Amino acid sequence: MHEFRYKNNRLFCENTELEALARKFGTPLYVYSYHTLVDHFLKLRNAFRAIDPLICYSVKANSNLAVLRALVRQGSGLDIVSGGELFRALKAGCPAKKIVYASVGKTSREIEEAIRAGILFFNVESLAELENIDRIARRLNKKARVAIRINPDVEPKTHKYITTGKLTNKFGIDFTSARQILLLRNALTHTRITGLHIHIGSQITESVPYAAAIKKMIGFIETLKKAGIRLEYLNIGGGLGIVYDRETPQTAKKFASQVLPLLRKTGLKIIMEPGRFIAGNSGILVTRVLYIKNTPRKKFVIVDAGMNDLIRPALYEAFHNIVPLRQVGQGMRGKSRLVDIVGPICESGDFLAKERMMPELKEGDYLAVMGAGAYGFSMSSNYNSRLRAAEVLVSGNKNFVIRARDSRNDLVRNERMPGFLR
Numbered sequence: 001m002h003e004f005r006y007k008n009n010r011l012f013c014e015n016t017e018l019e020a021l022a023r024k025f026g027t028p029l030y031v032y033s034y035h036t037l038v039d040h041f042l043k044l045r046n047a048f049r050a051i052d053p054l055i056c057y058s059v060k061a062n063s064n065l066a067v068l069r070a071l072v073r074q075g076s077g078l079d080i081v082s083g084g085e086l087f088r089a090l091k092a093g094c095p096a097k098k099i100v101y102a103s104v105g106k107t108s109r110e111i112e113e114a115i116r117a118g119i120l121f122f123n124v125e126s127l128a129e130l131e132n133i134d135r136i137a138r139r140l141n142k143k144a145r146v147a148i149r150i151n152p153d154v155e156p157k158t159h160k161y162i163t164t165g166k167l168t169n170k171f172g173i174d175f176t177s178a179r180q181i182l183l184l185r186n187a188l189t190h191t192r193i194t195g196l197h198i199h200i201g202s203q204i205t206e207s208v209p210y211a212a213a214i215k216k217m218i219g220f221i222e223t224l225k226k227a228g229i230r231l232e233y234l235n236i237g238g239g240l241g242i243v244y245d246r247e248t249p250q251t252a253k254k255f256a257s258q259v260l261p262l263l264r265k266t267g268l269k270i271i272m273e274p275g276r277f278i279a280g281n282s283g284i285l286v287t288r289v290l291y292i293k294n295t296p297r298k299k300f301v302i303v304d305a306g307m308n309d310l311i312r313p314a315l316y317e318a319f320h321n322i323v324p325l326r327q328v329g330q331g332m333r334g335k336s337r338l339v340d341i342v343g344p345i346c347e348s349g350d351f352l353a354k355e356r357m358m359p360e361l362k363e364g365d366y367l368a369v370m371g372a373g374a375y376g377f378s379m380s381s382n383y384n385s386r387l388r389a390a391e392v393l394v395s396g397n398k399n400f401v402i403r404a405r406d407s408r409n410d411l412v413r414n415e416r417m418p419g420f421l422r
């Protein structure tokens, strides 16, 4: 469920009419529903109440400070993947003890900052990284906590770019190597291995792959127990799929009913790292029709949002539902047309939708690209020297700019003219 609905043929976010926001702040514009965001977090927490997991929202999905603060206020921890995200997490007020840090390429500086901050643990992705963490902790005279990220080699049945738990992916450590590392753990004097981590992919719509991965982990945890190795945490990652089109993803409740019995068997404290499940359908991208272009082969609707604003269609051929902010009734304007909705960027890959049935559109119409709350703004760029969009958070009939639109000066702020060209 989300809070984007038509009332009298006008699309609203909560009790705020979206066209009014588009006129006030301009387009392209990201709009998030505060209550949807919090509601999704609470749905997951309630579904798993019986085991009281630590839910660490995955910052990369939508890293705006206000979004992070809203979730942290509800008790969420954060899953980070860089020093930049650590900076955001702390700035948003997240207690360090609720921060977990994954990434195959943590730099020494990033590791040092995270140890100093006192995060809950690193999700370690290789032996080389583990040794580096141990070295840095020794230099700082601290003990670092880590979880070993296991690559369980399961098929999550999602897009190949967002599959992460197969042995051909760069993520995690295979069971055999992980076992060896754990057996030799005493050689690491400044590191404590407190848990195991998996994250098998993203936009996973059924519980079967999770159950398969968790079962493998249960077996592994048993063999470790026999070898006298006791752990505290099992981090099952994120990846819960959402509805973009006609998917029928598992609900939080259904997911819980499938995996809870398995998670109980581990006897460990459970951590989850959902990103998309919480943020995805909490946000939309509002864009305006610039031109209608008819060619011998196609009808193009050219809008003012491009792949720099929302790269998912270009990068993954992802489907996002696109709807007009004003719903037209039956009659002439209600007629549907097959169109390509494209952005202004100089690339043929710059599309938001291809071969899409849309009501008749005209210049100046506003459209909402649905399901853009996760991996929307956070993956946006200044390509073509376009200004990154503004972000607005709506709560009831109130709206708040939580990121101002880039200015022209933002584009060149860090650029320097070498002396010989002055």
Ligand code: LLP
Pocket: 058, 061, 079, 102, 162, 199, 201, 202, 203, 237, 238, 239, 240, 273, 274, 275, 276, 277, 312, 316, 374, 375
């Ligand atoms: N934990 C780890 C270690 C991850 O790598 C990710 C996402 C998550 C949690 C959160 O996954 P989620 O619950 O959001 O599926 N840009 C792509 C998605 C990339 C996901 C990367 N890792 C997209 O737009 O579909």
